[in-house]
Amino acid sequence: MNLLLAEDETDLSDVLTAMLERSGFDVDAVENGALAVDKARHKAYDLIILDVMMPVMDGFTAVKEIRALGIFTPVLFLTAKAEVDDRISGLDAGADDYLTKPFAMGELLARVRAMTRRRESYTPRIFTLGDTSIDLDRSELKCKNSISLAVKELKLMELFMTNPGISFDSEELLDRFWSGEESDADALWMYISFLRNKLRSVGSPLIINGKEGGNYTLTSS
Amino acid sequence: MADIYGGYAPILHNIAVELQNKINGYADACMKERGEKLFEHLSWRLKTPESMEDKCRRDGLEPCPRSALKKVHDSIGIRIVCLFIDDIYRNIEEIKKLPGCHVVLEKDFISAAKPNGYRSYHMILEAESPAKDIDGNTPGLYFAELQLRTIAMDTWAALEHELKYKKDIKHPELISEELKRCAGELAACDVSLQTIRELIRQ
Numbered sequence: 001m002n003l004l005l006a007e008d009e010t011d012l013s014d015v016l017t018a019m020l021e022r023s024g025f026d027v028d029a030v031e032n033g034a035l036a037v038d039k040a041r042h043k044a045y046d047l048i049i050l051d052v053m054m055p056v057m058d059g060f061t062a063v064k065e066i067r068a069l070g071i072f073t074p075v076l077f078l079t080a081k082a083e084v085d086d087r088i089s090g091l092d093a094g095a096d097d098y099l100t101k102p103f104a105m106g107e108l109l110a111r112v113r114a115m116t117r118r119r120e121s122y123t124p125r126i127f128t129l130g131d132t133s134i135d136l137d138r139s140e141l142k143c144k145n146s147i148s149l150a151v152k153e154l155k156l157m158e159l160f161m162t163n164p165g166i167s168f169d170s171e172e173l174l175d176r177f178w179s180g181e182e183s184d185a186d187a188l189w190m191y192i193s194f195l196r197n198k199l200r201s202v203g204s205p206l207i208i209n210g211k212e213g214g215n216y217t218l219t220s221s
Numbered sequence: 222m223a224d225i226y227g228g229y230a231p232i233l234h235n236i237a238v239e240l241q242n243k244i245n246g247y248a249d250a251c252m253k254e255r256g257e258k259l260f261e262h263l264s265w266r267l268k269t270p271e272s273m274e275d276k277c278r279r280d281g282l283e284p285c286p287r288s289a290l291k292k293v294h295d296s297i298g299i300r301i302v303c304l305f306i307d308d309i310y311r312n313i314e315e316i317k318k319l320p321g322c323h324v325v326l327e328k329d330f331i332s333a334a335k336p337n338g339y340r341s342y343h344m345i346l347e348a349e350s351p352a353k354d355i356d357g358n359t360p361g362l363y364f365a366e367l368q369l370r371t372i373a374m375d376t377w378a379a380l381e382h383e384l385k386y387k388k389d390i391k392h393p394e395l396i397s398e399e400l401k402r403c404a405g406e407l408a409a410c411d412v413s414l415q416t417i418r419e420l421i422r423q
Contacts, residue, residue, distance in 0.1 A: 140405060144333050148402075148409040190420060197416045201306075201408065203332055 001046040001116055005029045006036035006062065007078070008054045016049070019105055020112065033057030037065045045073050046116050052079040052090065060093045067094035074115045078103070127161045130220055132204040134161060144203030152177055152191050153198070160208065160218035167215045185213060192216060224270035225277070226296070227286030232352045236363050237265045237297045240322070240348060244301065247315045258304070259312055261372060265299040290355050294325070294345045295366035302375045306331065306415045309342055309369045316367065322348040325364070331374075337397065338404025339381060341370040373407040 003025045007013040010031070017027045028043070030036050034057040036050060048066065050059035057065075059077050066075070075095040079086055087098050097115060099108060125136045132143045134157050139149050141157065149157060155177050159168070170188055178184040189212045199206050210216035226233065241263060248259045268276070273296060274284045282288040289296055303309050309331065317324055326345040334340045344367040354361030370378065381400060390396060 138402075145408075146334075146405055147412065148405045150409070150413075190416070193416045193420060194413055197412045197419075198409065201332075201412050 001025050002043065003027045003112070003116075004036060004039050004043075004045045004048045006031070006033060006049070006054060006059065007051045008032060009051075015105075016108070019109065023109055023112075025112070025116075031055075033059055033062030033065075036062050037069075040066050040071055040073070041069060047112060048073050048075045049112070050075060050077045050095070052077055052086065059095075060089055063090070063093040063095050076111060076115060127158060129161045129164055129218075130205065132161075132199070132202070132206050134158060141198055141202055141204075143199075143205075145201065147198050147202050149198065150191075150194070152187075153195055156191060157195060160216070161206075164218050164220075167217045169215045170213050173216065189213070225273050225284055225286060225289045226270060227289075227355070229286060229290055229355065230267065230270075232350060232361070233267055233297055233363060235352075236348050236350050236365065237267060237299065239350075240297070240299060240319075240346070240365055241265055243319050243321075244299070244312075244316070247319075251315075259308055259315070260301045260303045262302050263299070264302075265297065268296050268298065287355055290363065294364040297363070297365035299365060299367045300375075301367065301369045303369065303371055305418060306371060306411050307418075309371065312369055313342065313344070316344065316346070321360075322346045322365075331370075334404065334408070337381065338401040339378065340374045340404065340408060341368050341378065343368055371411050373411050377404055377407055 001024075003020055005013065005016055005020070005027055007016065007029070008031045013029050013031070017029050020027045028039055028045075030039055032054045033050065036048065037057070039045075040048060050062055052059040059079075063075050063077070066073070074097075076097050076099065077090045077095045078099050078101055079090065080101045087100075090098050097111060099111060127134050127136075132141070134141050134149065134154065136154065136158065139151075139154055140146050141149050156173065159173075159176070170185065173188055174184050178187065181187075192208055192210070196208055199208070205221045207219055207221050208216055209219055224230070244263060251257055251259050273289050273293065276293055277284040277288045280293065282292050301309075301312055303312065313327075323346065324344055325347050326343075328343040330339055330341050330343065346365045346367060347362050348365055349360040350363055351359075352361045353359050354363060356362075377400075384390065384396065384400065
């Protein structure tokens with residue numbers, strides 16, 4: 001896995017690089033935010049570690065610029081300051097986690113491992129309820145038969161299947177999955193209708209109860 | 222000349238035409254009464270004597286007229302291709318009401334697709350004919366197989382048929398896997414189109 005490290009204190013940078021490399025990571029080390037942005041622009045990293053106080057460009061500005069490039073690699077920032085405001089600015093700038101200096105090397109490594117762990121490795125990709133299942137990788141709904149699901153159908157179905165019997169009002173579903181267009185309420189109803197017919201077509205006993213514009217609940221007949 | 226149909230081929234031909242007329246009859250009536258087209262097209266074929274012989278051998282039957290007429294049920298094949306899934310079920314209802322024939326067997330490969338992704342609704346009909354059958358029954362009783370499907374299912378089946386008879390395909394497993402994925406996507410489209418039609422008509 002590729003890690004990008006921006007740290008202007010040479011001694012600390014060398015130690016971190018050595019430790020991370022010993023843990024099996026490939027590390028590119030640079031000494032300021034501007035160089036980090038430049039590196040991130042040209043190579044895909046699995047994690048970026050940024051010091052906050054650096055010459056030329058600080059860590060906060062670097063995160064903002066990296067995010068502005070459309071790069072959503074997890075960012076861990078290292079701050080010497082213990083002030084709450086500082087942590088808030090870092091997270092708001094687009095960082096995912098922080099560590100306050102001085103830190104234990106073991107904790108840094110644990111955070112790096114946690115942040116580089118593939119999401120899929122611990123998030124289930126198949127959800128099953130009774131004899132009905134959805135496969136997120138194949139975008140498929142399955143029971144006696146299988147059928148493809150569109151992106152929004154898959155998201156709605158995942159929510160329903162992981163919360164059977166729970167009532168969701170239309171507003172909440174619109175907030176979760178739609179962007180706030182005027183026609184969204186109609187779209188939601190259409191997707192509920194799509195899902196109902198798809199559940200029927202695969203012979204599933206699951207039913208989405210509810211009327212247009214009202215609350216929806218997944219139950220088994 | 223005596224082929225596997227033992228001189229019964231013209232009778233089978235007449236029965237197929239008769240069934241086609243009956244099916245067109247209820248569809249025309251529906252068009253007149255409600256302005257709705259129950260299917261997009263209707264076609265039929267008589268299994269060639271050669272493929273009937275092959276089929277008998279494959280099924281472990283003696284290749285003779287009795288096998289072709291009484292044991293194999295698809296000497297007459299009729300296919301009804303519809304625009305929407307619901308139309309298939311409306312046709313099925315109409316077919317069950319047809320005079321002079323009755324449904325012997327139904328297989329719903331739409332509700333439960335075959336493992337390769339094949340979807341269609343199959344019905345075996347036993348049709349009456351004024352002509353005596355090989356067992357000496359009057360009216361004579363003859364079998365016909367009906368296949369009902371949507372245009373999407375028909376397109377898929379055409380490609381799958383081609384695949385089945387094509388030899389030396391590169392990556393056959395990959396092709397089968399992708400074809401199965403397409404079957405799922407086409408089925409999804411069929412259901413979505415059906416749903417949109419319901420929403421429009423509400």
